[in-house]
Amino acid sequence: MEALDTYRRLFGNYRSVLRMNSAPQMDACRDEAAARWLQAGFPSTRSEAYRHFDLQEALSIDYGMNLYRLGVPAHPGDVFRCDVPSLSTQLFFIVNDLYYPSKRPVQLPEGVLCGSLDAMLREHADLLQPYYHQLCRQDDDAMAAMNTAFCQDGFVLYVPDHVVIDKPIQLIQMFQGEIDIMATRRLLVVLGQGTSASLIVCDHAITSSRYFSNQVAEIFVGKDASLSYYEMEMTHDKTCRVANTYIRQEEGSRFLTQMSGLENGLTRNNITLTFAGRHASASLSGLTLLSRNQQTDNHVLVDHAVPDCQSDQLYKYVLDDESRAVFGGRVLVRPDAQRTEARQSSASLCSTERVQMWAQPQLEIYADDVKCGHGSATGQIDENALFYMRQRGLSEEEARMFLKFAFASQVTDRIELGPLQDRMRMLVGKRFRGELAKCIDCKICP
Amino acid sequence: MKQSSEKHIIEEVTAGEYKYGFVSDIETEVIPKGLNEEVIRLISAKKQEPGWLLDFRLKAFRYWQTLTMPRWAHLDIPEIDFQDIVYYAAPRKEHPRQAGELDPDLVKTFDRLGIPLQEREMLAGGGTAVDAVMDSVSVKTTQQEALSKLGIIFCSMSEAVREHPDLVKQYLGSVVPYRDNFFAALNCAVFSDGSFVYIPKGVRCPMELSTYFRINALNTGQFERTLIVADDDSYVSYLEGCTAPIRDNSQLHAAIVEIVVHDRAEVKYSTVQNWYPGDKNGRGGIYNFVTKRCLCKGVASKISWTQVETGSAITWKYPSCVLAGDRSVGEFYSVAVTNNHQQADTGTKMIHLGSDSRSTIVSKGISAGKSQNSYRGLVRVAPGAARVRNHSQCDSLLLGDRCGAHTFPYMDINNETAVVEHEATTSKINEEQLFYCNQRGISTEEAVGLIVNGYAKEVLNKLPMEFAVEAQKLLQVSLEGSIG
Numbered sequence: 001m002e003a004l005d006t007y008r009r010l011f012g013n014y015r016s017v018l019r020m021n022s023a024p025q026m027d028a029c030r031d032e033a034a035a036r037w038l039q040a041g042f043p044s045t046r047s048e049a050y051r052h053f054d055l056q057e058a059l060s061i062d063y064g065m066n067l068y069r070l071g072v073p074a075h076p077g078d079v080f081r082c083d084v085p086s087l088s089t090q091l092f093f094i095v096n097d098l099y100y101p102s103k104r105p106v107q108l109p110e111g112v113l114c115g116s117l118d119a120m121l122r123e124h125a126d127l128l129q130p131y132y133h134q135l136c137r138q139d140d141d142a143m144a145a146m147n148t149a150f151c152q153d154g155f156v157l158y159v160p161d162h163v164v165i166d167k168p169i170q171l172i173q174m175f176q177g178e179i180d181i182m183a184t185r186r187l188l189v190v191l192g193q194g195t196s197a198s199l200i201v202c203d204h205a206i207t208s209s210r211y212f213s214n215q216v217a218e219i220f221v222g223k224d225a226s227l228s229y230y231e232m233e234m235t236h237d238k239t240c241r242v243a244n245t246y247i248r249q250e251e252g253s254r255f256l257t258q259m260s261g262l263e264n265g266l267t268r269n270n271i272t273l274t275f276a277g278r279h280a281s282a283s284l285s286g287l288t289l290l291s292r293n294q295q296t297d298n299h300v301l302v303d304h305a306v307p308d309c310q311s312d313q314l315y316k317y318v319l320d321d322e323s324r325a326v327f328g329g330r331v332l333v334r335p336d337a338q339r340t341e342a343r344q345s346s347a348s349l350c351s352t353e354r355v356q357m358w359a360q361p362q363l364e365i366y367a368d369d370v371k372c373g374h375g376s377a378t379g380q381i382d383e384n385a386l387f388y389m390r391q392r393g394l395s396e397e398e399a400r401m402f403l404k405f406a407f408a409s410q411v412t413d414r415i416e417l418g419p420l421q422d423r424m425r426m427l428v429g430k431r432f433r434g435e436l437a438k439c440i441d442c443k444i445c446p
Numbered sequence: 447m448k449q450s451s452e453k454h455i456i457e458e459v460t461a462g463e464y465k466y467g468f469v470s471d472i473e474t475e476v477i478p479k480g481l482n483e484e485v486i487r488l489i490s491a492k493k494q495e496p497g498w499l500l501d502f503r504l505k506a507f508r509y510w511q512t513l514t515m516p517r518w519a520h521l522d523i524p525e526i527d528f529q530d531i532v533y534y535a536a537p538r539k540e541h542p543r544q545a546g547e548l549d550p551d552l553v554k555t556f557d558r559l560g561i562p563l564q565e566r567e568m569l570a571g572g573g574t575a576v577d578a579v580m581d582s583v584s585v586k587t588t589q590q591e592a593l594s595k596l597g598i599i600f601c602s603m604s605e606a607v608r609e610h611p612d613l614v615k616q617y618l619g620s621v622v623p624y625r626d627n628f629f630a631a632l633n634c635a636v637f638s639d640g641s642f643v644y645i646p647k648g649v650r651c652p653m654e655l656s657t658y659f660r661i662n663a664l665n666t667g668q669f670e671r672t673l674i675v676a677d678d679d680s681y682v683s684y685l686e687g688c689t690a691p692i693r694d695n696s697q698l699h700a701a702i703v704e705i706v707v708h709d710r711a712e713v714k715y716s717t718v719q720n721w722y723p724g725d726k727n728g729r730g731g732i733y734n735f736v737t738k739r740c741l742c743k744g745v746a747s748k749i750s751w752t753q754v755e756t757g758s759a760i761t762w763k764y765p766s767c768v769l770a771g772d773r774s775v776g777e778f779y780s781v782a783v784t785n786n787h788q789q790a791d792t793g794t795k796m797i798h799l800g801s802d803s804r805s806t807i808v809s810k811g812i813s814a815g816k817s818q819n820s821y822r823g824l825v826r827v828a829p830g831a832a833r834v835r836n837h838s839q840c841d842s843l844l845l846g847d848r849c850g851a852h853t854f855p856y857m858d859i860n861n862e863t864a865v866v867e868h869e870a871t872t873s874k875i876n877e878e879q880l881f882y883c884n885q886r887g888i889s890t891e892e893a894v895g896l897i898v899n900g901y902a903k904e905v906l907n908k909l910p911m912e913f914a915v916e917a918q919k920l921l922q923v924s925l926e927g928s929i930g
Contacts, residue, residue: 368847369847377865
């Protein structure tokens with residue numbers, strides 16, 4: 001309650017500052033969202049959805065918010081950690097929640113809008129306004145409503161009809177600052193009819209301050225469009241990330257997403273995917289590697305609102321030390337959504353007796369001509385496999401590493417960009433070996 | 447297959463009628479509607495209960511008053527007016543019972559239900575001991591003499607309170623305390639009758655024990671309570687069946703079943719639940735809100751729940767296993783059939799506290815008409831429970847495009863040595879299987895029956911022989927004649 005009062009006061013006191021520093025389209029949604037957020041309050045462990053995710057401690061910290069949009073001295077170009085060898089990407093940067101204009105040359109097809117959400121909303125209101133805050137509005141998640149209340153900037157990718165972007169777009173989100181910071185970020189991705197694009201979003205913590213990141217992504221995949229969306233988190237134990245991602249797929253569209261957590265503190269990923277047109281397909285996957293006191297909650301809702309769509313979920317966790325993880329998956333097949341095919345799978349590998357794993361794979365089905373299934377397994381490394389590998393001369397440590405790697409590769413194999421897949425494998429391997437996932441020439445790694 | 451013919455067959459298959467909906471004209475003693483401390487005192491007085499039991503009831507009632515009706519289940523439960531229910535109804539002519547005689551109407555009622563109450567017929571019929579409960583009281587318990595020779599106690603709860611107060615006092619509320627949940631608290635306050643079973647050390651109960659519950663009186667709630675204690679190295683198989691007449695008003699059934707299993711003992715608990723499910727438009731039917739739990743207290747103790755749920759307008763029921771003993775075993779096999787406007791939210795909880803404990807969950811849901819059928823289950827592994835093994839399998843079969851099948855499993859794993867697996871599928875009847883059957887000369891109607899039966903077989907096989915036959919018949923009633 002105390003934290004809620006603090007932020008309520010903050011919102012009231014700085015309402016005019018928020019108005020001054022953001023596009024009018026953003027500001028128009030603010031009050032209604034704030035009312036919803038304040039009425040619901042911060043999510044607590046007493047609610048079913050947040051039963052195992054305690055935000056209380058993370059919210060008790062006195063964070064700074066960059067409401068006046070002051071520039072943060074940063075050198076995003078130095079972040080070689082995100083460089084994907086042999087994959088040429090178009091790079092964009094966000095520092096905390098401030099879009100950072102890069103001097104790197106960007107080549108995009110005509111009509112594509114890519115960059116600061118605030119600037120683009122002001123310049124191309126006619127194109128973007130119909131999309132901003134459309135998916136998020138229908139959700140009752142208090143953190144998403146709080147994001148709308150405080151949001152001032154973010155990133156936008158708008159691809160007009162029939163445009164194909166060959167080169168993947170990479171957005172690097174950096175946390176940097178001398179003080180503890182709360183960042184409120186917003187992503188808006190709109191793919192028109194018959195388009196295709198790949199977007200890679202990486203979260204990095206540069207300094208060791210505490211961060212609270214509240215992110216909302218709204219993704220529209222148009223008719224017959226195709227989007228690959230990768231998110232990777234590599235922060236540290238003192239970060240808290242709450243990310244709400246909403247996806248709406250039109251007829252014949254294809255969507256692929258993978259969320260990887262290699263290093264994090266307390267992370268919550270809520271994904272809500274709605275099929276609005278027939279014959280669309282979605283592949284959702286996630287790989288979470290946890291150690292020490294880290295925690296990740298992945299909550300996925302796939303809403304089959306129309307017939308003839310396919311969805312496939314695969315979420316894997318490797319838990320070490322005292323880490324905790326949650327998988328909450330829900331497939332909703334609405335009445336008349338016939339010929340739906342939905343698969344859902346989660347698996348966890350526990351390495352110590354102190355880990356905690358909660359899995360809730362749920363199916364809610366109101367149509368009969370469907371093929372739906374889910375599977376969930378929690379266990380340890382197979383002793384027989386370990387024995388077999390040791391027989392072949394591998395050390396126990398190496399054998400365990402290989403088996404963990406094999407477990408994880410089922411998820412990384414789903415990455416469609418070859419160089420990114422190699423890169424993820426390398427990072428996962430390093431992570432299992434206990435090495436910092438640093439790269440050659442990286443100036444920020446110690 | 448053509449869509450129209452498929453639809454026609456499914457309609458036929460799902461258009462069964464409730465066979466046990468008759469009302470017996472038995473003179474019944476009822477107390478006025480309503481719930482307050484006076485009513486509880488009256489029930490207690492009618493049953494001539496000791497003071498400690500009245501205190502237990504009153505404590506539960508006061509606690510219940512602080513609670514609100516749970517709404518978390520995937521059920522649309524209409525508002526229940528707890529003051530509009532009769533909490534005690536008993537068939538009259540209790541006295542002749544002392545002399546071993548029964549009201550002929552009562553005997554007729556149970557005969558119609560296929561439950562012979564006369565010892566002569568019982569012996570001819572085979573080795574099952576029956577406790578028959580109508581509305582709020584147990585009307586007859588058979589085979590008591592044969593059982594008592596082995597030291598087995600099988601009697602009504604009221605009798606147990608009188609004859610074996612120490613045992614009842616020791617175990618009553620030890621598995622389901624009155625603070626457990628809303629309906630458990632209500633049951634603790636107003637429970638009327640039920641069965642009590644005690645199997646002494648090392649005894650293997652030579653016959654199936656069975657309780658048959660019948661709601662007969664109008665506007666009555668049934669709140670029975672069953673307590674089973676299996677002492678070290680003992681074994682018992684216990685069966686439970688239930689029916690109610692067809693009435694337009696819904697009736698409430700909120701029971702508690704408590705089971706305590708000691709070292710190396712085994713209890714097999716089978717239920718065929720066939721309360722009146724309401725009519726085709728969703729009018730009437732029993733609200734079946736039941737708390738069932740077994741405490742596997744002893745080392746290597748075992749509980750096996752098998753349930754066939756075909757009746758009730760609304761079912762809210764999660765037979766649970768608290769696997770406290772090392773190497774204890776919990777099993778849950780369930781077939782839940784919903785049709786018309788029925789709603790079911792049922793499943794189990796496996797709470798693993800002991801090391802090397804194992805559990806198996808097999809749940810088969812069949813939804814038809816406009817019904818909603820949910821599986822809700824919890825598998826929890828406590829931090830101190832090493833090498834726990836669980837496997838859960840939940841399948842749903844949809845017959846019709848207006849029904850729903852839902853799966854809500856929860857897995858809380860707090861120990862790395864656990865191996866927990868869950869799998870679930872939802873589909874309609876496989877057309878290839880139908881086609882295959884057709885090819886072999888089996889009509890589509892028969893094939894639907896075969897497939898449904900085969901689908902439920904894994905669970906039906908776990909039922910004792912006599913019950914398996916009844917359960918198959920029940921599936922026929924619920925999903926019409928082509929099955930079996």
